[in-house]
Amino acid sequence: VSSSDTDLIRVVRSWIRAPESASAERIVDAVLFEVETEPQARRRWPSPWVAFTGSPIPLGLAVAAVLVVALVAVSQVQWTEFPGGPPSSTEPSATASTSPAAVDPDDIGGIPPAGTAPTDPTPGELVMRFEPSTPWMTSWLFADGRLITFRYDDRPADADDAYIGLIQQRLHPDGVEYLTSRIISTGLFESDLALLHEGAGFLNLDVRNGERLVHLGWGHRAWGPAWQVAPTATQAQAQALFALIDTLSDPASWPASAWADRTEVTFVPAHYGICVRGVPDPVDPDRVWELLPPAAQDLRDGGQVPDQSMGGADPSCATVTTNDARELARILAGAGIERMLPRFSGEIWLRYAFDDPDRPGNELWISFGPVLPHGEAIWLGPG
Amino acid sequence: MDTDLVVRAQHGDRGAFAVLAGEIADRFLVMARKILRDHDLADDATQQALLSVWRDLPQLREPERFEAWSYRLLVRACYAEGRRERRWAPNLRLLPVDEPVADDGLRSVDDRDQLEVGFRRLSMDHRAVLVLHFYLDLPLDRVAEICGIPVGTAHSRYHHAMRGLRAALDADARAPVREVAQ
Numbered sequence A: 001v002s003s004s005d006t007d008l009i010r011v012v013r014s015w016i017r018a019p020e021s022a023s024a025e026r027i028v029d030a031v032l033f034e035v036e037t038e039p040q041a042r043r044r045w046p047s048p049w050v051a052f053t054g055s056p057i058p059l060g061l062a063v064a065a066v067l068v069v070a071l072v073a074v075s076q077v078q079w080t081e082f083p084g085g086p087p088s089s090t091e092p093s094a095t096a097s098t099s100p101a102a103v104d105p106d107d108i109g110g111i112p113p114a115g116t117a118p119t120d121p122t123p124g125e126l127v128m129r130f131e132p133s134t135p136w137m138t139s140w141l142f143a144d145g146r147l148i149t150f151r152y153d154d155r156p157a158d159a160d161d162a163y164i165g166l167i168q169q170r171l172h173p174d175g176v177e178y179l180t181s182r183i184i185s186t187g188l189f190e191s192d193l194a195l196l197h198e199g200a201g202f203l204n205l206d207v208r209n210g211e212r213l214v215h216l217g218w219g220h221r222a223w224g225p226a227w228q229v230a231p232t233a234t235q236a237q238a239q240a241l242f243a244l245i246d247t248l249s250d251p252a253s254w255p256a257s258a259w260a261d262r263t264e265v266t267f268v269p270a271h272y273g274i275c276v277r278g279v280p281d282p283v284d285p286d287r288v289w290e291l292l293p294p295a296a297q298d299l300r301d302g303g304q305v306p307d308q309s310m311g312g313a314d315p316s317c318a319t320v321t322t323n324d325a326r327e328l329a330r331i332l333a334g335a336g337i338e339r340m341l342p343r344f345s346g347e348i349w350l351r352y353a354f355d356d357p358d359r360p361g362n363e364l365w366i367s368f369g370p371v372l373p374h375g376e377a378i379w380l381g382p383g
Numbered sequence B: 001m002d003t004d005l006v007v008r009a010q011h012g013d014r015g016a017f018a019v020l021a022g023e024i025a026d027r028f029l030v031m032a033r034k035i036l037r038d039h040d041l042a043d044d045a046t047q048q049a050l051l052s053v054w055r056d057l058p059q060l061r062e063p064e065r066f067e068a069w070s071y072r073l074l075v076r077a078c079y080a081e082g083r084r085e086r087r088w089a090p091n092l093r094l095l096p097v098d099e100p101v102a103d104d105g106l107r108s109v110d111d112r113d114q115l116e117v118g119f120r121r122l123s124m125d126h127r128a129v130l131v132l133h134f135y136l137d138l139p140l141d142r143v144a145e146i147c148g149i150p151v152g153t154a155h156s157r158y159h160h161a162m163r164g165l166r167a168a169l170d171a172d173a174r175a176p177v178r179e180v181a182q
Helices: A002-016 A023-033 A047-053 A059-080 A173-184 A234-250 A285-290 A296-300 A322-334 B003-010 B014-036 B039-061 B063-088 B102-119 B124-135 B142-147 B151-174
Strands: A126-132 A137-142 A146-149 A166-171 A193-197 A203-209 A212-219 A260-267 A272-280 A316-321 A338-340 A350-355 A363-370 B093-096 B178-182
Touching: A002 B102, A002 B124, A002 B151, A023 B014, A023 B039, A059 B039, A126 A173, A126 A212, A126 A234, A137 A173, A166 A173, A173 A203, A173 A234, A212 B178, A272 A285, A272 A322, A285 A296, A285 A363, A296 A322, A316 A322, A322 A350, A322 A363, A338 B102, B003 B014, B003 B039, B003 B063, B014 B039, B014 B063, B014 B124, B039 B063, B063 B124, B124 B142, B124 B151, B142 B151
Parallel strands: A193 A212
Antiparallel strands: A126 A137, A126 A203, A137 A146, A146 A166, A166 A260, A203 A212, A272 A316, A272 A363, A338 A350, A350 A363, B093 B178
16 A cells, blocks of 8 residues: 555656746736736725715715625626526526526436435444545445445446445444454554554544544644644554555455345435535635525525535535435536536546636535435545 | 845835746746646736735735745636636547557656646646645645645545546556547
8 A cells, every 4th residue: 555655656746846947037027017007905995985975974874885786786696607697586486597408317427317216215323434545445334234335436337327436235233343343453443543654645444432433544744733743653553554454445355244235236325415615715605505596595405414525614515305416406507507527537426616706716616425324425526 | 035025015016026026936837837737828827826916915914924825826826727728628538549558668758648647637726736735845734724725625635636646547557548639
């Protein structure tokens, strides 16, 4: 694990740091020419109000006027952002500004097609979450034996149309005990633990030990201040963790008695988390939803789902049924909102994006993440 | 960076800004080229970033943090230019070709080509994290600060980007590929 990751870092670092000479003299000249007439952005009172009246407008009146102007502007701007334009006030909101007929309902990657039944909608208690750097995978094990796995670029040969990157198998209770006790027996899961990795790989591993899920992170100083003080894994600890990675990433090595049903079936979620965020600047999720077509807003039922992997500064995820997620995707596409497309062949994820009308340069993202049995929305694409 | 210079430019001293711009522009341009992989877009991003530095300097509360702040403006300008590129770029996909795998002597050239292909497939935020981390040698918590994202997000972007690049290199190892526009 460590040597191949180290090689990759060496290759990438060397490639990015390849010497490149560039002279920006011409650009600086152009900028300085513009700067001659370009004022700096300084905070100041809105002097036009003062100039117009000859005396300051009462603050309350000024605020009210600004609000009226802003509301009128927003009501126009938010809809003119999309080719669908503003909804007619006489039309039912469900049909406003969307043209679902233009969207192929069977071609919404990242959401199983209509009519697909959820694999098993019953909630489950998470007993293990395993995410190594290599191989590129994550697996979630539940107390009832369900094992859900994501493996990058490893679509099963017989995967059906409902495949969204996740497969489910089922362990026997003895298998659950086998894996969790195997992890706990390392002695590294008595309480949350951060260990420094001397190589270039990493490992995130959670396991239920007694009443709580204990987290172990094996990472790098570059991960931040908390990691500056983390102890380096001893040789014995590193060997134990590498052995765990080998075992957990290779289900074929598990004893036959561990399995209730080894058959890989497509995992179809019952719910999706719809997570909104601003890029690069965080935004109020309510404001983003208010910018969407009314039919889309109607699908937000107020439920919230936790998210640990959407990668946003303060992601807020509304929970919707899988059918509603599909409908929402159709509405967004029908409203002309751009769908961001995965750039690597092995990726399956669904995200829409549009420019923030109130903050030039900011982009608003709407990501669809399947909700797993323990209620967490996960994201299998770029953060 | 000379903080006095920053403060003078903050107060509208165009001469001070000219010196400041001269000091940071070359590095801005190299970084923009490394992020955007396109000289024309990089020129535009650099110009926009320098103009933003001038316009927004009065808003900078801590002049001693000018460098990190200015990188943020550059990354933002790259986002904007990259978005423009995304909307106009042809849809690309990889097709296998019937060519022999390059021998070991050419392997590094192949790697560079595949890294280029893989890197171009990363989103701007992922590219920015890699360039800030590897080119400027910044730890990920500083990268997060510059990008205005939580440290956890910087980790996640870093690892996703590295996995993407590994996938590009591994794909090359499995079968030679060529990029075609559709």
